[in-house]
Amino acid sequence: MIALADLKAWLGVTDTASDDALTALEARQVATVSTRLDRYFGEPEEVTEILDGYRSAIWLSEPPIDGTLTLYTRTGLGETWTLGATADYEVDGRQILRREAAIWPVGSRTVRATYQRGYAAGEAPGDVVQVVLELCARAWESRGNSATQREKLGPLEIEYRPLKDIPDPIDTLVAWRRVRAA
Numbered sequence: 001m002i003a004l005a006d007l008k009a010w011l012g013v014t015d016t017a018s019d020d021a022l023t024a025l026e027a028r029q030v031a032t033v034s035t036r037l038d039r040y041f042g043e044p045e046e047v048t049e050i051l052d053g054y055r056s057a058i059w060l061s062e063p064p065i066d067g068t069l070t071l072y073t074r075t076g077l078g079e080t081w082t083l084g085a086t087a088d089y090e091v092d093g094r095q096i097l098r099r100e101a102a103i104w105p106v107g108s109r110t111v112r113a114t115y116q117r118g119y120a121a122g123e124a125p126g127d128v129v130q131v132v133l134e135l136c137a138r139a140w141e142s143r144g145n146s147a148t149q150r151e152k153l154g155p156l157e158i159e160y161r162p163l164k165d166i167p168d169p170i171d172t173l174v175a176w177r178r179v180r181a182a
Contacts, residue, residue, distance in 0.1 A: 001030050001041055002129060003121040010133045011140050022140075029135040033128060036170050041128055044118040051111040053104035060094045062117040067091045069115035073105050081112060127173055134169040 004019060007026055027042075034041045040062050051058050053073075060069075069091060071084035090097045096113065098104055104111050151158050 001043065001119050001121060001124045002026055002132060006121075007133070007136060011137060013140075022136075025136055025139055026132065029132045029139070032135065033131055033170060033173070036174055037128075040117050041124055041132075042118050044116050044120055046114065047117050048112060048114040050109045051104075051113065052108050053106050053110040056098045056103050058096050058104055058111055060096065060113060060115070063093045064091060064113075064115035065117065067093075069096075069113050071096070071114075072112040074110055074112075075105055076107050077109060131169040131173045 004023060004026075007022055008014070008019075011022070013022065030041050040047075044065055047062070049060055051060075071086075071089060072081040073084055074081050088099055088102075090099060096111075
């Protein structure tokens, strides 16, 4: 999602010795953001979803790259899949609309869509990129730093790492996207 050169510039890293560690760090932070937002922000990949019919519009988990997909339908479970004609439907972001006010085949798991999802370097939403950069910076700055503190509370000894008084960038993004979607 974020080019290695951009991540290194953000962190102020100039050598190549840490390239593998930074690439792995960025992938972990992208996975964290994806999980928290229930969206996929990783590198482009092919995915197949099997969806329920019943209505004129169905929703994919992610918007297809370039709005293109391959669609199959069937009349019921165990039936043969039939390739859908692109003239029969329209893709609008994550939504697939059936043309001419028709509905998708009625039943569970009657529509199959295969498409590319994800973001190449430089194509992800800016707010998500910023959060990933901030998370990478936090993790990079604290690597190997054992700021662990211990305290005794009666018979218990507690070990913890204090948090800085900085808002969690993921919580901020989640809250902002919820307000925007409302």
